[in-house]
Amino acid sequence: MTERIREFLRNRREDGPCLVVDLDVVRDNYLAFTKSLPDTRVFYAVKANPSPEVLSLLAGLGSCFDTASVAEIEMGLAAGATPDRISFGNTIKKERDIARAYGMGVRLYAVDCLAEVEKVARAAPGTKVFCRILCDGVGAEWPLSRKFGCAPEMAADVLEHAHRLGLEAYGVSFHVGSQQRNTGAWDQALASAAAIFRECAERGITLSMVNLGGGFPTKYLRDVPAVEAYGASIFQALRRHFGNALPETIIEPGRGMVGNAGIIEAEVVLVSRKSDAPDEVRWVYLDIGKFGGLAETMDEAIRYPIRTPRDGDILVPSVLAGPTCDSADVMYEKEPYLLPVSLEIGDKVLIEGTGAYTTTYSAVAFNGFPPLKAYHI
Amino acid sequence: MTERIREFLRNRREDGPCLVVDLDVVRDNYLAFTKSLPDTRVFYAVKANPSPEVLSLLAGLGSCFDTASVAEIEMGLAAGATPDRISFGNTIKKERDIARAYGMGVRLYAVDCLAEVEKVARAAPGTKVFCRILCDGVGAEWPLSRKFGCAPEMAADVLEHAHRLGLEAYGVSFHVGSQQRNTGAWDQALASAAAIFRECAERGITLSMVNLGGGFPTKYLRDVPAVEAYGASIFQALRRHFGNALPETIIEPGRGMVGNAGIIEAEVVLVSRKSDAPDEVRWVYLDIGKFGGLAETMDEAIRYPIRTPRDGDILVPSVLAGPTCDSADVMYEKEPYLLPVSLEIGDKVLIEGTGAYTTTYSAVAFNGFPPLKAYHI
Numbered sequence: 233m234t235e236r237i238r239e240f241l242r243n244r245r246e247d248g249p250c251l252v253v254d255l256d257v258v259r260d261n262y263l264a265f266t267k268s269l270p271d272t273r274v275f276y277a278v279k280a281n282p283s284p285e286v287l288s289l290l291a292g293l294g295s296c297f298d299t300a301s302v303a304e305i306e307m308g309l310a311a312g313a314t315p316d317r318i319s320f321g322n323t324i325k326k327e328r329d330i331a332r333a334y335g336m337g338v339r340l341y342a343v344d345c346l347a348e349v350e351k352v353a354r355a356a357p358g359t360k361v362f363c364r365i366l367c368d369g370v371g372a373e374w375p376l377s378r379k380f381g382c383a384p385e386m387a388a389d390v391l392e393h394a395h396r397l398g399l400e401a402y403g404v405s406f407h408v409g410s411q412q413r414n415t416g417a418w419d420q421a422l423a424s425a426a427a428i429f430r431e432c433a434e435r436g437i438t439l440s441m442v443n444l445g446g447g448f449p450t451k452y453l454r455d456v457p458a459v460e461a462y463g464a465s466i467f468q469a470l471r472r473h474f475g476n477a478l479p480e481t482i483i484e485p486g487r488g489m490v491g492n493a494g495i496i497e498a499e500v501v502l503v504s505r506k507s508d509a510p511d512e513v514r515w516v517y518l519d520i521g522k523f524g525g526l527a528e529t530m531d532e533a534i535r536y537p538i539r540t541p542r543d544g545d546i547l548v549p550s551v552l553a554g555p556t557c558d559s560a561d562v563m564y565e566k567e568p569y570l571l572p573v574s575l576e577i578g579d580k581v582l583i584e585g586t587g588a589y590t591t592t593y594s595a596v597a598f599n600g601f602p603p604l605k606a607y608h609i
Numbered sequence: 610m611t612e613r614i615r616e617f618l619r620n621r622r623e624d625g626p627c628l629v630v631d632l633d634v635v636r637d638n639y640l641a642f643t644k645s646l647p648d649t650r651v652f653y654a655v656k657a658n659p660s661p662e663v664l665s666l667l668a669g670l671g672s673c674f675d676t677a678s679v680a681e682i683e684m685g686l687a688a689g690a691t692p693d694r695i696s697f698g699n700t701i702k703k704e705r706d707i708a709r710a711y712g713m714g715v716r717l718y719a720v721d722c723l724a725e726v727e728k729v730a731r732a733a734p735g736t737k738v739f740c741r742i743l744c745d746g747v748g749a750e751w752p753l754s755r756k757f758g759c760a761p762e763m764a765a766d767v768l769e770h771a772h773r774l775g776l777e778a779y780g781v782s783f784h785v786g787s788q789q790r791n792t793g794a795w796d797q798a799l800a801s802a803a804a805i806f807r808e809c810a811e812r813g814i815t816l817s818m819v820n821l822g823g824g825f826p827t828k829y830l831r832d833v834p835a836v837e838a839y840g841a842s843i844f845q846a847l848r849r850h851f852g853n854a855l856p857e858t859i860i861e862p863g864r865g866m867v868g869n870a871g872i873i874e875a876e877v878v879l880v881s882r883k884s885d886a887p888d889e890v891r892w893v894y895l896d897i898g899k900f901g902g903l904a905e906t907m908d909e910a911i912r913y914p915i916r917t918p919r920d921g922d923i924l925v926p927s928v929l930a931g932p933t934c935d936s937a938d939v940m941y942e943k944e945p946y947l948l949p950v951s952l953e954i955g956d957k958v959l960i961e962g963t964g965a966y967t968t969t970y971s972a973v974a975f976n977g978f979p980p981l982k983a984y985h986i
Contacts, residue, residue, distance in 0.1 A: 247705070279934055279976045300934040304978030322934050322976070324879050324894045327954075328624070345881035345952060366883060377936040378928075379892070383884035410936075502701050504722035506743060507760035515756075517701045523970065527900075530907070530937060532824045551755075557656055557677040557974070558698050559754040559787075560907060577704075577724060591973070593900065596980045598969045600680030 233537070233582065237495050240609055249498040250605040252283070255289050257493035262293050265448075265485060272481040275319050277446055278304040280486025280588040281494070285608035287311030289516065290489075299483040302329050305336055315339065321405075321484065323348060323364055323380050330355035332520075339464050340386045342405060342443075345383045348394050353397035360402035362395045362443055363387045365428070367421045369405040380407065384424040390429040395437050403441030403479065404428050410487060411534070412447035415457050415465040419472070426473035442470075442479040448483075450483040450491025452585050453535045487588040494522060495518025496604070500579045501555055513568055516575060521554010521561040525604035526583070527593035529563040539582040541607030542572035550575075556599040574602075610677075610916070610959065614872050617986055618959075625876040626897040627982040630658070630964050634870035637835075639670050640823075642862060642958075645840030649858040652696050654823055655681040657863025657965040662985035663880070664688030675861040679706050682713055685815070692716065696820075698782075698861065700725060700741055700757050702882025707732035719782060719820075721759045723770050730774035737779035739820055740764045740770045742805070744783040744798045758783065761801040765808040772814050780818030780856065781805050787864060788911065789824035792834050792842040796849070803850035818857040829962050830912045836865065836979050864965040871964025873981070875896060877956045878932055890945055891927045893952060898931010898938040902981035903960070904970035906940040916959040919949035926953075933976040 234254045245496040247471040265274050276290050282304060286357025287297070288311045296317040297308035308318050311425060320330070330341065334356035341352045349358045352361055366381040391401040403426040408417040422442070444466060449456040470478055490567040498585060502517040520526060549568035554561040563569075564583040594603040611631045615654040618629060642651050652675040653667050659681060664674070665688045674685035685695050692714025697707070700721040707718065711733035713929040718729045721741040729738055743758040759767060768778040774807040799819070806816045821843060826833040827947075847855055880892040897903060905911040915929075926945035931938035971980040 277934075282974070282977065297975070301977035303974070303979070307977065320691075322932070324930075324932050326876070326878055326896065337940045345879070347881055348879060351954075352818070377937055377939050377942065378883055379930050379936045380934070381883070383886075386884050418708065499703070500701055501721070502725060504724055504759075506755060506758070507763050509760075519703065523904075527972075553701075553756050555699070555701050557654075557757070562754050562756050565754065576730075592975045593972050595904075595970050596968070596973050597659070599674070600659065600678035602680070603973045 233495060233584065240607065243364070243498055243534055244497070248498055248605060249524065251494050251496045251525070251590055252584055253283070253286065253428055253494040253606065253608045255285060255493070255608055258286055258289055258490055259293065261489050261493065262290060262295060264459045265483065265489070268459045268482060269481070271478075272444070272483050275321070275482050275484045276489055277484045277486030279592065281490040282307050282592060283606060283608050284311060284497060286490060289300055293481045296482070302332050304325060305333055305338060309336060310494055325350040325351065327355050334359065340402070343390060343394065344380060346390060348388060349394045349397060349399065353394070353399055358398055358400070360400040361443060362403040362405045363390045363428075364405045364407075365421070365424055384428060387428045389436065391428070391432055391439065392435055392437060400485065401432065401437050401439060403439050403443060405443030405445060406446040407445035411449045413449055413456055415461045416469075416529055417447065418444060418466050419469040422469045422473045429474070429479065439479070441482065444483045446486050446488065448485045448488025450487050450585050450588065453537050455544065490587040491585050492587060494585070494590070496525065496583040496586040496590065498581050498583060500575060500577055500581060503575060503577055514548060515553060515554050516550045516571055517555060518581065519555050520604065521556060521563060523556055523558065523561055523595040524554060524600040525586070525590040525594040526554070526563060528589050532564055532566055535564065535569075535582040536586060538569065538571070539584065540572055540575055541576045541579055545572035545574045547571060548573045556601065558599070610800055610872060611963065613986055617984065621874070625896075625979070625982060626873055626901065627984065628871050628873045628902070628963055628967055629986045630660070630663065630867065630983065631873040632662060632870070633661055633984055635666060635867055636670065638866050638870065639667060639672060641836045642860065644921045645836045646843065646858070646860060648855075649860050652859050652861045653866055654861045654863030656969065657686060659684050659969060660983060660985050661688060661875060663867060665965060673859070679709050680909040682710055686713065702728065704728040704732050711736065715797045717779070720767060720771065721757060723767060723904055724795055725778065725882070726767060726771045726774060730776055732773070734775055735777070737777040737782040738768075739782045739818060740767045740805075741782045742798070742801055746912075757801070761805060765812065767817065768809055769812055769814060770798070770803070778809065778814050778816060780816050782820030782822060784822035785824040786826055788826045790826055790833055792838045793846070794824065795821060795843045795844040799850045801844045804918060806851070806856070816856070818859065821858055821860045823861045823865065824865050825862045825865025827864050827962050827965065830914050831882070867964040869964065870961050871962070871967070873902065873960040873963040874968065875958050875960060877952060877954055877958060885920060891925060893927040893948055894930050894932060895958065896932050897981065898933060898940060900933055900935065900938055900972040900975040901931060901978055902963070902967040903931070903940060904973040905966050909941055909943055912946075913946070914961040915946065916961065917949055917952055918956055921986060922949035922951045924948060925950045933978065935976070
C-alpha cells in the first residue's frame with residue numbers, strides 16, 4: 233500500500249470493486265530489473281497488465297514487450313515501442329496473425345514445433361525465431377503445465393528446420409514457472425539451453441540468445457527473494473553453463489513488474505454461517521471473486537494478502553467467496569483464510585499484490601456484474 | 610446442430626471463434642418444461658445466457674426470470690417481463706442493490722441466513738423471501754459447493770426471523786447441482802423442504818412455495834434423461850412428501866433451457882507433439898479456451914461434444930488447449946480428448962452444447978483476445 237493509493241481510495245466515491253495501480257512502483261520495479269540484470273534486455277509480459285499507462289511508462293523507460301496476440305502488439309506500438317522492441321512470444325499463433333505481426337514490423341517469434349516454424353517461415357520470412365523448451369517448474373507457486381515448449385532433445389531439430397527454411401535460428405527460451413520462489417530455478421534450464429547451443433553449433437548453426445522468461449515473483453502472503461538475488465543467481469548459472477561465451481539474454485517479467493504495484497479495494501457483502509454447529513466455518517462473501525478479476529485464486533494457487541479495518545482483532549478461519557451465483561466462485565475453502573472475527577457487512581477490504589493478472593482475466597458480464605474497474609495513477 | 614445454424618456458419622466470413630444460438634431450440638425447451646411440469650412456473654436463470662434475444666423470446670412465451678444482480682433485473686425488465694415475474698435469486702446481495710431491486714418493483718428475494726433477511730427487511734420491506742437450503746448434489750456433473758444455502762435445520766429460524774421482521778416467509782429453495790443426471794435427485798431435498806414447511810407451521814408460519822432450482826441437464830457427450838422424466842419424478846416426490854397439500858412450485862432452468870441451442874465454431878491453431886517419444890500425447894490448440902468462453906472445462910467438469918471435418922477417421926488421444934499464454938488454459942489433459950488423427954491446422958471444429966455459460970464467462974481481454982462473439986438467430 234502506497235500513500236498515493238491510500239489518497240486515491242480516500243477520495244473515491246463510486247460503487248463496486250476497483251484496482252488501483254501506483255505507477256511509481258512499476259517504475260521502481262523496472263529499474264530494479266535493469267540494475268540486477270544489467271546485460272539483459274527486459275521484455276515486459278504485456279498480458280500481466282496491458283493498461284496504456286503501464287505500457288507507456290515502460291516504453292518510455294526503454295522496455296521491450298513480450299506479446300501474446302496481435303492486439304497486444306498493437307498496444308505495444310501505441311505505447312511508443314518500435315517494432316524491433318516487440319517479441320511475438322506466444323507459441324500458438326494463427327498464420328494470418330503472424331502475417332499481421334510481420335506487416336507491423338515484428339521480427340522476433342516464439343516456436344516450439346516444426347509446424348509453427350513452417351507458419352513463421354511462410355508468413356514472416358527471414359525473421360528470428362527462438363525455440364521454447366519444457367522446464368519442470370519446481371518451486372513455482374503457479375507452476376506451468378506442459379502446454380508450451382518441446383522436450384529439450386527436440387529443440388535442435390526445430391531450430392535447424394527454421395534455419396533450413398530461411399529463418400534466423402536465434403535462440404532458446406524457457407519459463408521456470410510463475411511466482412518462482414527459488415532463485416536457483418534457472419540453473420537446470422540454462423544447462424539444457426547450453427546443450428542446445430552446442431548441438432546447433434555442431435550442425436553449423438550459431439545461436440545467439442537465451443530468453444530467460446518470467447517467473448519473478450511478487451510478494452503475497454510470504455516474503456520472496458529480492459530481484460537482486462535472482463540476478464546474481466542467474467548470472468552465476470550463465471557463467472557455469474556458457475563460460476565466457478555468454479549469450480545475449482532477455483527476460484519477460486510480468487507479475488514481478490506490476491504485481492506489487494496494485495491494490496484492489498473490495499467490500500464485504502455478507503458474513504454468515506451455514507449452521508449453528510460450533511465447528512461450522514464462517515463464510516465471508518466479497519463483491520469480487522474468481523470471475524471478477526481474482527482468477528488466480530483458482531485451485532487456491534495465489535493467496536493474496538488482505539487488509540481489513542479490523543486488523544488486530546482475533547482472527548478466525550473464513551471461507552472466502554465471490555458474489556456470483558456460481559458455486560465455483562469460491563476463493564479460499566480448502567485452506568480457509570484467517571480474517572478478523574469482528575469483520576462486518578459493508579467493511580472495505582484491501583487485496584494486495586493485485587497489479588498483475590486481474591483486470592484482463594475478469595469476465596465480461598458474468599451474472600451481470602461488470603468487469604473490474606482499474607485506475608493507474 | 611440445426612439446419613439454421615449450419616446455414617448461418619456457411620455464410621459467416623469474419624475471423625475468430627463465435628457462438629451461434631438457435632432460438633427455435635430455446636422455444637422448444639421452454640415448451641418442454643411447461644409441458645412436463647404443468648403446475649410449475651418457469652424462472653429462467655438469466656446468468657446462463659442473458660442475450661436480449663433469448664430474454665425477449667422467453668418473456669414473450671410467459672417465462673419468469675431468476676436474476677443474480679441488478680443488471681440482470683434490468684435485462685429482464687427490458688425484455689418485457691413485469692417485476693412480479695422476477696426473482697432476485699442471489700443469496701449474496703448488497704443492501705443498496707436490494708433497495709434498487711425494490712425500487713424497480715421486485716418483490717421476491719432469496720436468503721440463506723439471518724443477516725441477509727435483515728438486509729431485505731430494511732431495503733425491501735414487506736416482500737416475499739424464500740430460504741435456500743444446502744443439498745448434497747450427488748449425481749451432478751458440476752456439483753455445487755456449500756456456497757449457497759444453510760443447513761435445513763436452520764431454515765425455520767431464518768424464515769421465522771423474516772416473519773418477525775414483517776417479511777412474508779414464502780418458501781424454501783434448493784439446488785440439486787448443475788447438469789444433474791439423476792431424475793430422483795430432488796427427492797431428498799423435497800423431504801427436507803416438507804419438514805421445514807411442518808416446522809414453520811408449528812411456529813404459526815404458513816409457507817407457500819418450493820423453488821426446485823435448476824440442475825436440468827443438457828446433452829454433452831453422454832445422453833441425459835428427457836425433461837419429461839424429470840417432471841414425472843419431481844411430481845412423484847412432491848406427492849410423497851407433501852401429500853395432497855402440494856405447494857406452489859417454481860423451477861430455475863438455465864443450462865437446460867439454452868445449453869443445447871448453441872454451437873461454438875472454433876479453429877485449430879496448432880497440432881503438435883512435445884517430443885519424438887512414441888507414447889507422447891498429441892496437443893491440439895484451438896482459438897478458444899478456458900478464458901475465451903469455455904470456463905466450464907475447469908477441472909474438466911463439462912466435456913463438450915466436438916465435431917470436426919475429419920470425423921470418421923481414426924481417433925487419437927489429444928490434449929486440448931486454448932490459445933492464450935496461460936498454462937492453466939488447458940481444457941482436457943487429465944483425460945485427453947479423442948480427435949481424428951488427420952486433424953489439421955486451420956480446420957474448423959464445432960463445439961456443441963455451448964449455449965449456456967459461455968459468452969458471459971469469457972474474459973474481457975485476456976492476452977488481448979476479444980470476448981466470445983455471439984449470434985442468436
